Amino acid sequence: MSLHGTNDEERTDLNKEESRYVRARSRRLLGSLLLPLRARILWAVALVVVSTALRVSGPALIAFGIDSALPKALVGDYSTLGLTVFVYLSAAILTALLTYYFLMVTARVSQAMLFDLRNRMFVHTQKLSVEFHERYTAGRVIARQTSDLESIGELLSGGLSELVVGGMFMLFTAGALLLIDPQSFLILLIALIPLGILTRWFQVKTNRGYRAQRVASSRLIQFFVESMTGIRAVKAFRKEKPNEQHFGGLVEDYRGYNAKLIQLFGIYDPGLIFIGNVTVAAVLLFGGFRVLEGSLGIGVLTAAILYARRFFDPMEEIAIFYNSYQSAASALEKISGVLEEEPSVPDTRNPVTLKSAEGRVSFEGVEFKYSTGGTVLQKFDLEIPAGQTIALVGTTGAGKSTLAKLISRFYDPTEGVVRLDGHDLQEISNHDLRREVVMVTQEAYLFSGSVAENIQLGKPDATETEVIAAAKAVGAHEFIMRLPDGYQTDVNKRGGRVSAGQRQLISFARAFLANPAVLILDEATSSLDIPSERLVQQGLKTLLKGRTAVIIAHRLSTVSIASRVLVMEHGKVIEDGTPDQLSKSGGKFAALYKAWRDSLV
Incomplete structure (x- = not known):
């Protein structure tokens, strides 16, 4: 009883102290x-x-x-x-x-x-x-x-x-x-x-x-x-x-x-x-x-x-x-x-100059855990050469999206270092990093305004010719031209006038226009139907050419355009190789590949 009473008193003192702090903060x-x-x-x-x-x-x-x-x-x-x-x-x-x-x-x-x-x-x-x-x-x-x-x-x-x-x-x-x-x-x-x-x-x-x-x-x-x-x-x-x-x-x-x-x-x-x-x-x-x-x-x-x-x-x-x-x-x-509240990922005070990145990404002894959960990545080491397209495959919770968020520096690692062209991401200004690393997520958010304005988010000073070229590159031009006002069609909040797949195509055009050194696609093709996906895959070859790309996808048809596949499980890479190598290895990816082939039949 005495211990319980002491805890109640300590809790009351803590609440009083917290209340005083909150009032002082308001003042x-x-x-x-x-x-x-x-x-x-x-x-x-x-x-x-x-x-x-x-x-x-x-x-x-x-x-x-x-x-x-x-x-x-x-x-x-x-x-x-x-x-x-x-x-x-x-x-x-x-x-x-x-x-x-x-x-x-x-x-x-x-x-x-x-x-x-x-x-x-x-x-x-x-x-x-x-x-x-x-x-x-x-x-x-x-x-x-x-x-x-x-x-x-x-x-x-x-x-x-x-x-x-x-x-x-x-x-x-x-x-x-x-x-x-x-x-x-x-x-x-x-x-x-x-x-x-x-x-x-x-x-x-x-x-x-x-x-x-x-x-x-x-x-x-x-x-x-x-x-x-x-x-x-x-x-x-x-x-x-x-x-x-x-x-x-x-x-x-x-x-x-x-x-x-x-x-x-x-x-x-x-x-x-x-x-x-x-x-x-x-x-x-x-x-x-x-x-x-x-x-x-x-x-x-x-x-x-x-x-x-x-x-x-x-x-x-x-x-x-x-x-x-x-x-x-x-x-x-x-x-x-x-x-x-302070940003958990603060901008550095003395950033290094990064005028034009090559796109080389490396993880050195990276560990990461969310404040509300356990460890997601465990002593993770990875080297992604500039210009390489890798696909991340694995079950839900394996750490794929976390890895992408670390490359984009939406989070900082709990331990270790993530580098771009040899520079610690924490040494690069957010302005330069956002220019060189772009993520396209599953939810392609469109802001109120025209289709052209949404594409121009990738490059605010882009000309009409550049916007149209970007849309053509990812296969979005034809459906945009069928809209009531073409590129000037108001998409409304969350793209009310376009389908989920069309929103994703617009987001691809936006990323193409941004021309980043590193492009991350986090389940970015999951909302596309089969014809649209085939069209986008053709555009993705143009989009990914000459830049480092990290593709997170459950659809193995999307994985096929990657030159390297990483299979993740419990925050670790358990398989690493080309799609052809891993599909014949008899491992985790081979089983996923066989299941996908059977589903097509």
Whole structure:
């Protein structure tokens, strides 16, 4: 029991330490957003101080008018009363003008901060390594960029200015009450005790509630995005009903957290009103006795009542602000977590110059394991001469795709070195490496835009003639010309106007145009039908000519164009030779080759 108790205490301490760290991280992010805008912020502070002081002066002017100006007016001297009314109206007009300028300045500050934060998120998530995007799902990234940023935007657009104005107003109101009637200020001071207890209770409860609500919201968005992204699989496997039930449960969880938060506001708001009314009643009662005694003027009592009543007015606005604040604070914590992520494959600070690579690839004592699993490659040594086409064959999980990701430097090896033309990949800049090493994956992603624009990703400054030549080289030209607008056809997101095989052909044309020294095809022909595959294989001979190529494929028809085959098993090469040699050797590849030949029959 004692050991268990100790573990719980250690876990609690760890959670507290982690919470402090997360809050400090959020404060650093907020500070970095505010620092460039400090001049505007100081100007906004000056505006709100002056406008609040003028606004708070109203009850004091009323007190002066009742206790001093009215008695003089009764004897025929209207000048003091007229001057008091003029000053009161002037203060009101000036307050309105200054408040307008304050809101304009704070709006510009808020939008500048939001613009900066949104850009940082987009730029930073693009810089992060593939490892992050495989670990941190697309739904969660989208939630950070949409709902979380919207929560912060709501806070900055209105809630923050309301907090500043409200807090300043309460401070100045209390100060004014202290100056005109210290005894009424003492009553207000006593009222702050139950107000502080109620507000602290509200803060703790809503803090927990909004954290839970943000988690529920993130799960909701994540599941929605994943369901819509995989809608074809959902329909193919009739998952509509289970998805509906699961999504309904997520919605119910979200609704439940919102209901609890509404209940908290239902207690807090009436509590504020009650404390405010009791305070006003106490000021009226004790002030009334002093008026009867003649120790307090009616004007001062009126002003004291107004100040006591107005003191609590911003509390309701601050409570509404706290709604936005808790949501935004939780969102800022999540965003700061993403922005703190460092690329697991960082760009080198002093890269070697690689103007034109030959394409020689070597693995020296390479070991690799993912952070979430066991070792994938074990003391792996491999030499791929420049210009050689090799095929990687093996069962799922043998390490083929991992090897390709290491050549592309989507990951760095846990141990050992991967080299290109004798240079450690970690010494080559990402810019040069991406130019010289191109991977075509099974999922040929097409961006919104025309077919020509998607091909030009391989070479942004390519001419129309070069684009067409690249498409012809891989056998894509004919089907592109049959599209409604030829090369100017908008493929829509994920290539909505073209088939999976056609998308793959466009990705081959893109790779051909890029003209890399090393080309990696990771199951890149798996989505092609037999006629398309034959057409592409003809184009691949052109595509692979004069460059190093690594082909990962289960279709042995694709393997046949390779000059060398590596059979992998459990992170090791168990067979190495030409396709003809291995097909006659009686080993693993021979068995795969025989099974493939039998399937054709």
